[in-house]
Amino acid sequence: MNSDVALAPEADEADEAETRAPDPQDGADTSRRRWPRVLGALLTVALIATGGALYAEGRQLRDTPATANLALTDAEATTRVTGDVSSALGKIFSYGPGTTATTQKAAKEVLAGKALQQYATLFGQVERQSADQKLTLTTEVARAGVTRLTDDSAHLLVFLDQVYERRGRTPTTAAAQLTVTAELRDGRWWIVEIGFT
Missing domain, CATH: 1.20.5 (Single alpha-helices involved in coiled-coils or other helix-helix interfaces)
Incomplete structure (x- = not known):
């Protein structure tokens, strides 16, 4: 136990x-x-x-330069600048033997800065040729594209169709390409620089 x-x-x-x-x-x-x-x-x-x-x-992505380009986001502003610039180019690059004074006046209403100086130099030669050769030039914008657009400036690439007529000869058609810089001033787009390419 x-x-x-x-x-x-x-x-x-x-x-x-x-x-x-x-x-x-x-x-x-x-x-x-x-x-x-x-x-x-x-x-x-x-x-x-x-x-x-x-x-x-x-x-x-939101802060890239592409998003600041209104040409990609604001269709109304893009259409407006394209229309204003196209109309201006049609006026300043269309003339005849008796209409050069009217064309020069139109240029002062749509061009400013460097573009006005460029145009004055170019148009002096054109005016003499138009009178001597009885030359008429009609210009229409075939296509214009806004490559860059901000609230007050725009860069465009413009393609022109131009018809040259000399008295007694068959009209000649030519194409031209321009780069255009425009600025919005007092509610209107003014062309401030033209690049001939």
Whole structure:
């Protein structure tokens, strides 16, 4: 009986030791419970970083020079400058032997700055030829495209169809290409520079 009594405390100690010993299954359960939290935190950080990068990229796209070009976004303003410039070019590059004074007057109403100086130089020669050769020139804008447009300036590429008529000869048709810079002044588009290409 004594042996039974002596054995009982040892058995209790063994049970306690067994209870205190770490169970490998318990560690695996704990790490399994922590893993979704860690994964969730990593995904949250990744989503925030991605969102920040996309926001920065979007800001860059909105702030590019292309988005500042109203020719790409404002059809009404683009149509207006194209119409004003086309009309002006038709007037200043159409003349006849008795209409050069009218053409010069029209030029002063649609040209300014460098374009007016360029035109004055060019038209001096034209005026003499028109009188000597009885030359008539009729110009129409075949196509005009606005390459850059802001609130007060525009750059255009313009294609002209021109018909030359000399008294007693068959009319000759020619094509011309111009680059034009225009500025909005007092509610009207003025041509300020003409590039002959």
